[in-house]
Amino acid sequence: MKILAIDTSCDETAVAVTENTKVLSNIIWSQASLHAKFGGVMPSLAQRMHEEHIDFVIKKALTSAQCLVPSVDAIAVTVGPGLAIALGVGINMAKKLAKKYHKPLIPVNHIEAHLLSPFARGNSVQRTAYSKNSSIPYNLSAIRYPALGLVISGGNTQLVLIKKIGDYKVLAETQDDALGEALDKAARMLGLGYPGGAILEKFARSAGSGQAKYNLPIPLTGDRIKNRFSYSGLKTAFVRLVEKEKPLTKEKICDLAASFQDVAFKHIENVLSYHINHLPLTINHLLLGGGVANNNLLRSKLRKLLKPYKISLHTPYTKKLCSDNAAMAGIAAYLKSLNEEFTGADKIDRNPNLKISE
Amino acid sequence: MEIIKQNTKVIAKAVNVLKEGGLVIFPTETVYGIATDATNPKAIKKLNTYKKRPFGKPYSVAVSDTKMAEEYVNLNATARNIYKEFLPGPVTVVSYGKHKLAKGVESETGTLGIRISSHPLVGQIVKTIGVPITATSANASYMKRPYKISDVLDNISEKQKKLIDLIIDGGVLPHNEPSTVIDTTMDDPVVLRQGEIKFKDKNEILSRSEENTQNIAKELFQKYENYLGKRPIIFALIGEMGTGKTQFTKGLGKVLGIKEEIVSPTFNLVMEYGKLTHIDAWRLENPKELETLGFLKMIEDKNMVIAIEWADRVIEEIKNQREHAFIVWVKIKYLNTDNFRRISWDII
Numbered sequence: 001m002k003i004l005a006i007d008t009s010c011d012e013t014a015v016a017v018t019e020n021t022k023v024l025s026n027i028i029w030s031q032a033s034l035h036a037k038f039g040g041v042m043p044s045l046a047q048r049m050h051e052e053h054i055d056f057v058i059k060k061a062l063t064s065a066q067c068l069v070p071s072v073d074a075i076a077v078t079v080g081p082g083l084a085i086a087l088g089v090g091i092n093m094a095k096k097l098a099k100k101y102h103k104p105l106i107p108v109n110h111i112e113a114h115l116l117s118p119f120a121r122g123n124s125v126q127r128t129a130y131s132k133n134s135s136i137p138y139n140l141s142a143i144r145y146p147a148l149g150l151v152i153s154g155g156n157t158q159l160v161l162i163k164k165i166g167d168y169k170v171l172a173e174t175q176d177d178a179l180g181e182a183l184d185k186a187a188r189m190l191g192l193g194y195p196g197g198a199i200l201e202k203f204a205r206s207a208g209s210g211q212a213k214y215n216l217p218i219p220l221t222g223d224r225i226k227n228r229f230s231y232s233g234l235k236t237a238f239v240r241l242v243e244k245e246k247p248l249t250k251e252k253i254c255d256l257a258a259s260f261q262d263v264a265f266k267h268i269e270n271v272l273s274y275h276i277n278h279l280p281l282t283i284n285h286l287l288l289g290g291g292v293a294n295n296n297l298l299r300s301k302l303r304k305l306l307k308p309y310k311i312s313l314h315t316p317y318t319k320k321l322c323s324d325n326a327a328m329a330g331i332a333a334y335l336k337s338l339n340e341e342f343t344g345a346d347k348i349d350r351n352p353n354l355k356i357s358e
Numbered sequence: 359m360e361i362i363k364q365n366t367k368v369i370a371k372a373v374n375v376l377k378e379g380g381l382v383i384f385p386t387e388t389v390y391g392i393a394t395d396a397t398n399p400k401a402i403k404k405l406n407t408y409k410k411r412p413f414g415k416p417y418s419v420a421v422s423d424t425k426m427a428e429e430y431v432n433l434n435a436t437a438r439n440i441y442k443e444f445l446p447g448p449v450t451v452v453s454y455g456k457h458k459l460a461k462g463v464e465s466e467t468g469t470l471g472i473r474i475s476s477h478p479l480v481g482q483i484v485k486t487i488g489v490p491i492t493a494t495s496a497n498a499s500y501m502k503r504p505y506k507i508s509d510v511l512d513n514i515s516e517k518q519k520k521l522i523d524l525i526i527d528g529g530v531l532p533h534n535e536p537s538t539v540i541d542t543t544m545d546d547p548v549v550l551r552q553g554e555i556k557f558k559d560k561n562e563i564l565s566r567s568e569e570n571t572q573n574i575a576k577e578l579f580q581k582y583e584n585y586l587g588k589r590p591i592i593f594a595l596i597g598e599m600g601t602g603k604t605q606f607t608k609g610l611g612k613v614l615g616i617k618e619e620i621v622s623p624t625f626n627l628v629m630e631y632g633k634l635t636h637i638d639a640w641r642l643e644n645p646k647e648l649e650t651l652g653f654l655k656m657i658e659d660k661n662m663v664i665a666i667e668w669a670d671r672v673i674e675e676i677k678n679q680r681e682h683a684f685i686v687w688v689k690i691k692y693l694n695t696d697n698f699r700r701i702s703w704d705i706i
Contacts, residue, residue: 010626083626085652155625176604177622185599185624194641232568232622236600240692352630353618 001337002072004061004097005330006054008090009082009110010155012323013050015057017065017072018330022121025064026320026327029057050089058093061326069101074342076106076333078113078326080354081155087350098345105345106333110324111156111356114289115149116165116335117321117328118314143285148311150272150302153290153323154180154195157229159271160356161279162287165335168357172271174229179264180292182231186260189242190253200257201295207258208251214241214259219267226274234263265298269305276309288315291323361507361525364479368526373487375524376401381408383496383510385528387477388448388536388553390504392522393420393491399460405492406462408521417463418450418471418539419490420480427472430490431455437542446476448534448554450493452541459490465584469543479526495536506530548581550705562702564693571602571690574701575609578686579663582705585684590662592683594669594676597690601699606688607636607665614663623667627651633661639668648675657683 002024007014013029029050062068077094080087098105149160149168157174177185180197187196192203207213216237219230238260245252276283286306292298293315303313316322362368364385372382372393379401382393392408394401396419405417421427424441431453433441440451455470464470473493475481484491496510497503504510507527511519538553548561565571575593582591593610595603604622611620616631623629623638628651630636635656639648656662657679669676669687676685687704 081626083628083651084630085628085650153625173619174621175619178625181622181624189599232600232602232604236602236697239598239600352626352628 001074001334002067003074003076003106003330003333004058004069004072004103005076005108005326005333006058006090006094007078007108007110007113007324007326007329008050008054008086009078009080010086010324012325013054013057013090014324014326014329015054015061016325016327016330017061017067018120018327018334020334021119021331022123023321023327023330024067024123025061026325027057027061027064028320028323028325029053050086054089054093058097069097069103072103074104074106074333074337076108076329077348078110078329079107079348080110080351082110082350082352084350084352087352091348091350095345095348104342105348106337106342107348108329108332108336109354109356110329111151111158111354112168113328113332114151114153114156115160115162115168115287115356116332117289117316118287119335120316120321120327120331122317143287143314146279146281146283147285147287148272148275148283149287149289150268150293151290152179152268152288152292152298154178154184154197156290157231158356159229159275161275161281166339170355170357171275172227172229174231177231177235179229179231179268180290182235182264183261183292183295185235186238186257186264189239190248190256192253192257197292198294200261201297203254204258204261204297207254212259212262213255216241216259216263218263218270221270226271229267229271231264231267234260234267261295261297265301268298269301272302273305276306276311283309283311286311286313288313289322289328293322294319359519359522359525361527364526364528369479369482369486372483372524372526376483376487376491378523379404380523381405381521383507383522383525384479384483385477385526385531386475386480386493388495388534389531390496390507390510390528391420391480391493392496393480393483393493395487396459396463396490396492402460402462402492404521405494408518409494410518416465416469416471417492417494418452418473418537419459419463420473420475420484420493421490422481422484423474426484426490427474429456430458431470431472434542436547440540440542440547441474444555445474446481447474448476448537449473450537450539450551452539452543452550454543463492469541471539473537479528503536505533561704562700565602565690565699565701567697568602568605571605571699571701572609572612575606576613578688578703579610579613582684582686586663587660590657590660590664590683592657592676592679592685593663593665594673594685594687595665595667595690596670596688597699598692601690601692603665603667603690606690606701607634607667610634610663610665633663635662635664637664637666639666639671642671645672645675648672654679 002019005016016026017024075098145164147162151158157179159172161169183197184195187200188194192199394405450471450473452471455464535553538555539551541548608620623636689702691700
């Protein structure tokens with residue numbers, strides 16, 4: 001099943017072509033590329049609103065996949081959660097194409113797409129290129145349900161019980177800042193720019209001992225039932241710590257970055273292990289998605305945590321599948337199409353507050 | 359419209375015009391005011407048309423003395439102290455009203471601002487007519503403060519001019535500030551507008567915890583809730599990272615009965631929760647982007663409560679909407695002690 005997928009849920013204008021779980025093309029028009037193109041002039045939100053370049057991105061996605069709209073079987077589009085005005089651009093475009101070419105339109109939940117992103121397979125060339133840092137693409141049937149899903153990005157932090165594809169229960173989600181946002185903001189406090197989660201990771205890796213040097217409070221250790229995440233308190237503690245440590249040297253920045261990451265991840269580990277221990281179910285698989293899934297320290301911490309429970313960790317095969325993209329929407333649409341019928345393109349509308357479960 | 363110089367006959371004339379529901383422009387110890395009979399609904403309607411005031415913004419009224427004030431408002435101990443100390447003088451004291459005036463004079467929550475002017479003319483007019491008269495400034499809403507008659511006439515339309523029945527010309531007034539407005543309906547008096555007489559501004563509260571911050575949001579909302587429906591309310595939140603701007607918004611969510619978890623909108627820029635819209639300006643590269651987020655559309659909804667984090671990044675864009683929205687500027691600051699914050703607020 002060939003799908004043309006569009007995701008304009010926030011900053012990125014993303015279009016992809018997928019065939020079943022294989023990614024044929026995955027084009028992202030990000031602020032970073034704009035930045036380069038306009039020689040340092042930051043794009044305005046009007047450009048973020050995707051209208052100006054969605055046609056171009058669609059064309060590029062089709063060209064890279066060597067296909068045309070008439071030859072796809074369906075069009076998938078992210079309907080939420082996200083920024084309403086941004087979502088609208090993608091949805092309108094998807095509706096227009098679906099109508100013009102008489103294709104079924106499949107609405108996709110952005111969080112579900114992140115959640116299912118580990119199912120994506122690259123073409124053989126890509127597989128070789130990325131095999132070092134990613135889990136080996138596996139057969140769908142290898143996953144046994146119920147499984148766990150962890151979506152951690154700039155906008156979301158959720159631990160989800162996957163009863164089966166399409167049937168989810170949120171076990172814990174953030175009540176204030178998302179983990180990705182917290183990492184980005186910590187980077188900013190250290191003068192590393194924004195968004196700086198990836199740079200923060202680099203600096204943390206250079207920290208002297210590899211150990212967290214500073215004491216920061218692990219969020220919500222008092223929660224008896226660990227059904228939420230919180231990063232606002234840690235953020236505040238970090239603001240104060242950074243103020244105290246000023247002026248910052250490179251060494252201090254590395255140590256601060258390492259300490260922040262360590263505590264931020266420990267919170268994830270605590271909540272995760274609570275649920276593994278308390279769920280009256282046997283879990284064998286954890287799917288990890290979202291931009292923070294790119295963080296190697298987090299991946300190794302999770303593997304270490306999961307090992308004694310014989311739970312295997314599944315991450316997207318390439319980093320491009322972690323941050324916002326449309327290939328994951330194409331994969332999610334395909335997986336859902338196996339169980340669901342999709343009708344009534346007119347009924348599809350943006351839903352900025354869309355949840356993954358009732 | 360008739361313009362007369364201030365003289366001994368002017369009082370009788372003004373009283374006659376007021377009794378017939380007319381509008382009179384007169385000098386006070388602060389600026390030129392516009393008076394009409396506050397007990398006459400038709401007169402108030404006429405004044406609304408003249409002022410082009412968004413309906414629901416109450417008028418303060420002038421009375422002759424404390425005794426007359428007590429016929430129209432309930433004075434608590436705080437109010438009494440202020441009356442004793444500062445009135446007659448350029449202070450407007452807000453108390454709970456007794457609902458004896460025309461509709462639109464008291465606020466939606468039934469509060470009423472009272473003035474006892476130290477200008478002899480006003481006192482005599484009120485004494486003679488025997489009912490409170492409006493004591494609002496003679497300019498149309500949000501226009502220049504009038505210190506001379508031409509300040510008024512040069513800034514209004516012919517249509518507005520026709521609504522004026524009498525102008526008492528007292529020459530050029532000293533450029534005094536408008537009256538200080540002080541609300542005595544809460545436990546502590548709250549200064550709603552600082553004028554010539556400066557009260558220690560108590561628009562600040564100590565927050566000891568996230569729960570405290572949420573609760574202060576709730577109280578501030580309730581304080582200004584009466585504007586909702588007439589205009590949207592914007593809570594423009596200013597504070598460093600981690601001071602609790604999202605916590606404040608969570609408090610607004612609670613008082614508005616929003617069931618969803620209110621989370622940081624940094625990534626999404628805008629989160630909508632029914633009657634509450636939550637914006638984060640932190641990632642905006644250009645303040646103008648606030649408009650491309652649909653800000654102008656949001657404030658068309660007069661029932662909307664809008665919380666804007668990092669409002670200091672879009673100050674002008676928010677200020678530009680002050681005619682269309684009621685704006686509460688909330689500043690949250692870290693204190694040196696542990697987890698304490700000082701939360702202060704201002705309305706323009």
